[in-house]
Amino acid sequence: xxxxxxxxxxxxxxxxxxxxxxxxxxxxxxxxxxxxxxxxxxxxxxxxxxxxxxxxxxxxxxxxxxxxxxxxxxxxxxxxxxxxxxxxxxxxxxxxxxxxxxxxxxxxxxxxxxxxxxxxxxxxxxxxxxxxxxxxxxxxxxxxxxxxxxxxxxxxxxxxxxxxxxxxxxxxxxxxxxxxxxxxxxxxxxxxxxxxxxxxxxxxxxxxxxxxxxxxxxxxxxxxxxxxxxxxxxxxx
Ligand SMILES: O=C(O)[C@H](O)[C@@H](O)[C@H](O)[C@H](O)COP(=O)(O)O
Numbered sequence: 001x002x003x004x005x006x007x008x009x010x011x012x013x014x015x016x017x018x019x020x021x022x023x024x025x026x027x028x029x030x031x032x033x034x035x036x037x038x039x040x041x042x043x044x045x046x047x048x049x050x051x052x053x054x055x056x057x058x059x060x061x062x063x064x065x066x067x068x069x070x071x072x073x074x075x076x077x078x079x080x081x082x083x084x085x086x087x088x089x090x091x092x093x094x095x096x097x098x099x100x101x102x103x104x105x106x107x108x109x110x111x112x113x114x115x116x117x118x119x120x121x122x123x124x125x126x127x128x129x130x131x132x133x134x135x136x137x138x139x140x141x142x143x144x145x146x147x148x149x150x151x152x153x154x155x156x157x158x159x160x161x162x163x164x165x166x167x168x169x170x171x172x173x174x175x176x177x178x179x180x181x182x183x184x185x186x187x188x189x190x191x192x193x194x195x196x197x198x199x200x201x202x203x204x205x206x207x208x209x210x211x212x213x214x215x216x217x218x219x220x221x222x223x224x225x226x227x228x229x230x231x232x233x234x235x236x237x
Contacts, residue, residue, distance in 0.1 A: 005209055005224045009233040015052060015197055018236035022195060023056035025232075026133045029191050033132040034063050041127050043181065044093065045072045045137040045145065046085030049195055053135070054092035064100040068127055069093065072136060073146035073169075073180035074106040076113045083176060106166065106179050113168035113179040120179055124165045131189035138196050141173055142204055142218025146180035148173050149217060158183045158222045187228045194223070194233045202235055 012018035026042065033040035044050060071085050079087045086105040094103055104123050108116030138144045147157055148171035157167050157180060165185045169178040186192070196205070207215035208224055215221060224231055 005231075006227055006229070007209075007224050007231045007233055009205075009235060012234070012236040015236040018195075018197070018234050019052035019056050022053050022135070022193060022234045023060060026057055026135065026191075026193070027060035027062060029133045030060075030067055031062050033190075034066055037128075038066060039128055040067045040132045041129065042067060042069050043072050043131050043134045043186075043189070044069065044089060045135055045195075046074070046088050047137045047139075049137050049197055050135065051088075051092050053195060054089070055095075058093050058096045058098040061097055064098050065102075067098075067101045068104060069098075069101045070104040070124065070127065071106050072134060072186060073178055075175060076107060076116075076168075076177040076179060078107065078109070079105070113177050116179065117166060117168060120166045121164070124181065124185065129185075129188050133191045133193065134186055134189040135193045135195055136186070136223065138194060138201055138204070138220050139173070140200055140204070142208075142215070142220050143171075143173070144194070144220040144223055145183075145186060146171075146174060146178035147183070147219035147222070148178075149219060151219075154219065156182070158219065160184055160187075160226065160228075183222055183226075186223070187226060189229055192223075192229045192231050194220075194231055196233065197236050199237065205233065205235075 030040040108119045110116035146169040151171040
């Protein structure tokens, strides 16, 4: 029995075309927000996939000084660490025109995400939500954000009625302790994008759509099967 998904998929023959198309789409979303509300709010994910997207988006001409940029999730490391998503965003996205954006990191410098949770929650609470765009990635294990299989706060993070905006997350496949927006906060957006590459991730998404038993526990399924906001998947080989 297939899973009714709130998803449209945009497939590209090459990943530069994918990156450019998403950058143009997100830039349009930001320009609309700036025109209508005088400000825009963007949340992006880390990992290796978004580098080309970030490079393209960083060159888009718009009023970046009135754009708030934050992270969907973060590895609990300082920005001096190569694993830092804040480091990735500062070096790949907040360059060129986008260097003027207001960046709100999640890492607080506290020894653990649990210790930094109140500050991180306050930072997200202070944003003029809803987001205008949220860009997710996905791992080969079906995680997205830091919603990892076996995560210690996974059930709470995926609770659509949950009240926490940000949660700590420790999981076997997560590497460092993480901090992540909760699913209801990820879904508090005018537009939601899932940026994925490669056949393995394409097939994983197909398994979710087909409702295969193996896919039932992929955390990304919670994002694809919800009915609050449509998901636009951007895929390239
Ligand atoms: O902190 C992170 O790693 C991300 O936020 C995470 O959710 C990422 O999007 C996936 O792990 C995909 O990572 P790749 O793009 O490296 O495959």
